[in-house]
Amino acid sequence: MTATEQPFIATMANPILEQFDRVAKRSANSEPNWLLPIRKAGLSKFSESGFPTQRGEDWRFTNTAQVAKLPFQLSEKSTSESLTSDILNDATFGSLGGIRLVFVNGFYSERLSDPHHNSNGIHVGTLSRGFETAADLIKQHIGKCASNDDNSFEHLNAAFFQDGAFVHVSANVHLEEPIHLVFVSTEEASGATIHLRNLVIAESGARFTLTENYFSIKGVSYVTNTVTNFVVRDSAFVEHIKFQDESLDAFHLATLHSDLGAASRYISHSFALGARLSRNTIRSKLNGPGLECVFNGLYITRKDQVADHHMVIEHTQPNCASHEYFNGILDDQSKGIFHGRILVQPEAQKTDAKQTNKNILLSDSATVNTKPQLEIYADDVKCTHGATIGQLNEESIFYLRSRGIGQETARRMLIHSFAGEIIERVDYKPAREELDQLIWSRLEQNPRLSENKQLP
Amino acid sequence: MKQPILEITNLHAGVEGKQILKGVNLRITEGEVHAIMGPNGSGKSTLAAILAGREGYSITEGQIHYYGKDLLEMSPEARAREGVFLAFQYPVEIPGVNTTYFLKAAVNEVRKHNGLSEYDAMEFLNLVKEKMKILHLPEDFLKRPVNAGFSGGEKKRNEIFQMVVLDPKLAILDETDSGLDIDALKVVSAGVNKLKRQDNAQLVITHYQRLLDYIIPDFVHVLFNGEIVRTGGKELALELEERGYDWILKEELQTA
Numbered sequence: 001m002t003a004t005e006q007p008f009i010a011t012m013a014n015p016i017l018e019q020f021d022r023v024a025k026r027s028a029n030s031e032p033n034w035l036l037p038i039r040k041a042g043l044s045k046f047s048e049s050g051f052p053t054q055r056g057e058d059w060r061f062t063n064t065a066q067v068a069k070l071p072f073q074l075s076e077k078s079t080s081e082s083l084t085s086d087i088l089n090d091a092t093f094g095s096l097g098g099i100r101l102v103f104v105n106g107f108y109s110e111r112l113s114d115p116h117h118n119s120n121g122i123h124v125g126t127l128s129r130g131f132e133t134a135a136d137l138i139k140q141h142i143g144k145c146a147s148n149d150d151n152s153f154e155h156l157n158a159a160f161f162q163d164g165a166f167v168h169v170s171a172n173v174h175l176e177e178p179i180h181l182v183f184v185s186t187e188e189a190s191g192a193t194i195h196l197r198n199l200v201i202a203e204s205g206a207r208f209t210l211t212e213n214y215f216s217i218k219g220v221s222y223v224t225n226t227v228t229n230f231v232v233r234d235s236a237f238v239e240h241i242k243f244q245d246e247s248l249d250a251f252h253l254a255t256l257h258s259d260l261g262a263a264s265r266y267i268s269h270s271f272a273l274g275a276r277l278s279r280n281t282i283r284s285k286l287n288g289p290g291l292e293c294v295f296n297g298l299y300i301t302r303k304d305q306v307a308d309h310h311m312v313i314e315h316t317q318p319n320c321a322s323h324e325y326f327n328g329i330l331d332d333q334s335k336g337i338f339h340g341r342i343l344v345q346p347e348a349q350k351t352d353a354k355q356t357n358k359n360i361l362l363s364d365s366a367t368v369n370t371k372p373q374l375e376i377y378a379d380d381v382k383c384t385h386g387a388t389i390g391q392l393n394e395e396s397i398f399y400l401r402s403r404g405i406g407q408e409t410a411r412r413m414l415i416h417s418f419a420g421e422i423i424e425r426v427d428y429k430p431a432r433e434e435l436d437q438l439i440w441s442r443l444e445q446n447p448r449l450s451e452n453k454q455l456p
Numbered sequence: 457m458k459q460p461i462l463e464i465t466n467l468h469a470g471v472e473g474k475q476i477l478k479g480v481n482l483r484i485t486e487g488e489v490h491a492i493m494g495p496n497g498s499g500k501s502t503l504a505a506i507l508a509g510r511e512g513y514s515i516t517e518g519q520i521h522y523y524g525k526d527l528l529e530m531s532p533e534a535r536a537r538e539g540v541f542l543a544f545q546y547p548v549e550i551p552g553v554n555t556t557y558f559l560k561a562a563v564n565e566v567r568k569h570n571g572l573s574e575y576d577a578m579e580f581l582n583l584v585k586e587k588m589k590i591l592h593l594p595e596d597f598l599k600r601p602v603n604a605g606f607s608g609g610e611k612k613r614n615e616i617f618q619m620v621v622l623d624p625k626l627a628i629l630d631e632t633d634s635g636l637d638i639d640a641l642k643v644v645s646a647g648v649n650k651l652k653r654q655d656n657a658q659l660v661i662t663h664y665q666r667l668l669d670y671i672i673p674d675f676v677h678v679l680f681n682g683e684i685v686r687t688g689g690k691e692l693a694l695e696l697e698e699r700g701y702d703w704i705l706k707e708e709l710q711t712a
Contacts, residue, residue, distance in 0.1 A: 394511075399548040400558070402508050403618065404536035404565035413561070417552030417601075424552070 016072040016156075017047055023074075023160055030128070032135045038142065042158025049152040056150070061337045061369040062279060062308045067251050070223055074160060075105040075192040083186055083217070085112055091182065092243050092438060093211045096430050098177035099124045104184055106162040106194035112182075121170030124179050127197060130166035138166065141199055141231055151281055153253045157227045161197035164226075167210065168201045171233075175208035178241075178428060183214045183224065185246065190221035198228040202236040204261070209239040209428040214246055215274070221249040228254070230268075234261040234288055239269075239427050243435075246274035248303060255281045262288025262317070269426055270297035270326075271435065272307045273442065282311040286348070289317040297326040298422040300442065301334035301366075308337035315348035315378075324355040327422050329415060330366035331446060341373040342385070348378050355385040360392060360418055362448055416440060458486045461523060461626050461657045462507075468517035469506055476502045478682035479518070484626070487654040491668055491693060492661045494679035495701050500661045501545060503679070504630040507659075508542035509535050522626070536562075537569035539625030539656075543615040543632050550602040555614075558602050559584070559621060566622060584621055591617045591647050608635040616647040627651060628659045633667035645670030665697035678704055 051068040052059040102112040108126045116124045252275040299307035328336040338357040359368040372385035400410035426432035467480040509532035520527040564574040676692040
């Protein structure tokens with residue numbers, strides 16, 4: 001874990017760095033003055049480290065060379081009027097209702113959004129607006145979340161982020177409807193990079209569901225580099241549903257931090273269906289006693305897709321539970337990567353931690369690299385982990401067939417169930433039902449799975 | 457005139473080159489309950505698996521006819537749709553597949569096969585509600601994933617529940633009594649007995665006699681070393697319970 005990453009060839013990074021002047025100028029004009037040093041620090045850390053390489057342990061299985069070759073042109077504000085609210089309403093979670101912020105190519109779209117500014121203890125707006133209204137609060141958290149990790153995409157994000165959501169829910173406020181953050185790319189040519197930064201703060205006892213949806217209109221190659229920070233105070237309950245369904249030529253690099261307070265509950269789901277390469281770097285600190293968190297993920301890949309989840313969960317306090325469940329369904333020559341590390345510090349007695357990663361390979365050329373890890377310094381804990389990679393369980397297929405269910409239907413039922421195990425953990429029912437239908441029909445589109453059309 | 461349901465003739469079968477069944481003959485007619493008893497390793501579960509169509513066994517000699525059709529030519533699902541049911545010794549857990557969804561799909565496959573209309577959710581629920589009570593299954597049972605997290609006893613009750621719902625012509629119970637306490641054994645047996653009619657049959661495979669106190673067999677067969685070495689009435693089971701299997705084996709050796 002301590003292996004230092006070797007800098008990628010410096011010349012590759014230069015055109016990226018040159019664009020910083022523009023960002024610095026904008027920052028000086030419109031952002032609070034404490035932000036520019038953070039951006040500069042990000043830039044200098046990134047130029048030191050360069051893009052990660054496979055020599056470093058954290059990126060061992062994911063080749064980022066193809067990312068490093070991209071031009072990394074900062075995305076431009078879209079003038080696209082073709083994006084209608086109908087398109088957004090038809091998108092995943094689009095019909096669920098609730099507060100909605102829409103970012104088009106990283107720029108906030110006022111026309112398409114339905115924000116909520118500072119009333120009833122709920123604030124859902126842009127980060128750039130937050131700099132005007134809640135600069136001190138944002139200052140406390142932005143930049144701080146960046147851990148000691150050598151996460152160069154996060155450093156790059158700090159230097160360049162365009163905008164993002166700022167969500168602040170006051171103590172004991174419960175939202176019935178979810179908050180939706182929609183990130184849509186309308187890029188028509190390849191090469192753009194969208195840097196997003198989101199900050200979500202749930203004060204003590206607050207309760208809500210937040211969705212993040214990433215998708216693209218055109219099938220071009222672009223990069224999304226997004227960093228989302230969750231601060232969940234004592235006894236708050238936050239459900240986070242991330243749905244990533246970008247173009248199969250896109251690159252999706254995401255960092256998710258969560259800082260969790262005493263007796264809080266945090267459930268974070270990651271549905272990774274799109275992008276050529278998707279990487280979710282997940283870091284969670286369990287900073288109060290008696291809390292419970294769940295990280296739950298499903299990746300469904302085909303063609304040359306790579307889906308990578310890299311997770312470190314750190315228990316620093318006693319009596320906490322963390323459960324991680326990640327399932328992958330991989331077809332063609334696609335690749336799944338799972339790295340999950342549970343770190344239990346000496347103070348974190350009575351930790352209950354569980355981690356599983358299960359994979360089904362639908363083709364002989366699909367591959368999975370899985371690495372569940374436990375690192376335990378406390379002596380009174382209950383920790384388990386496990387990983388499986390394989391074809392469908394023959395015994396399960398036989399069981400279903402022995403009840404009259406045809407072989408193909410049995411196979412499809414089991415694959416659906418494999419996805420269903422993950423979907424079932426979504427607490428917010430309308431989202432769960434939508435995901436269930438969506439993923440079922442997505443699996444149905446796979447010719448390997450749709451020979452028999454008997455099921456709904 | 458009662459029809460034969462199952463006719464096994466001189467069945468020789470094995471797995472991975474190892475011969476397990478060495479000439480089994482068995483004939484089951486409508487309305488009959490047969491028990492197959494035998495020590496561990498005698499081939500009881502192999503016979504059950506071959507009847508249900510599990511892959512991996514090679515049939516080297518002999519035939520199995522089911523209502524006159526060649527059973528060995530039929531896929532596992534075709535057998536099930538035609539009325540063969542195996543209650544598994546080790547029921548499989550299928551997390552993520554909800555019991556209602558699974559069982560409704562199974563019931564409708566059988567109905568379709570028989571030229572009947574498929575049940576909708578309501579009709580299916582009406583069908584299963586009563587039957588759940590017979591097997592003392594909890595109310596939330598239908599919403600739970602198939603066998604996932606069930607206790608051993610719950611899994612066995614679920615097997616019999618499925619059997620009662622699917623209403624097979626030939627029900628095969630593979631060591632259904634193993635791991636059951638006496639109360640669960642009574643519940644399970646009551647389920648099996650409800651199914652008994654003049655136009656179907658049951659084949660109960662067990663190591664112990666105690667299940668046969670509740671499911672009364674018309675015939676008891678002793679399977680030993682891949683062959684049925686003795687057939688008798690229900691009193692044979694009691695005798696086996698008292699004297700063990702050794703005396704039969706000794707007698708066999710003497711006559712051989």
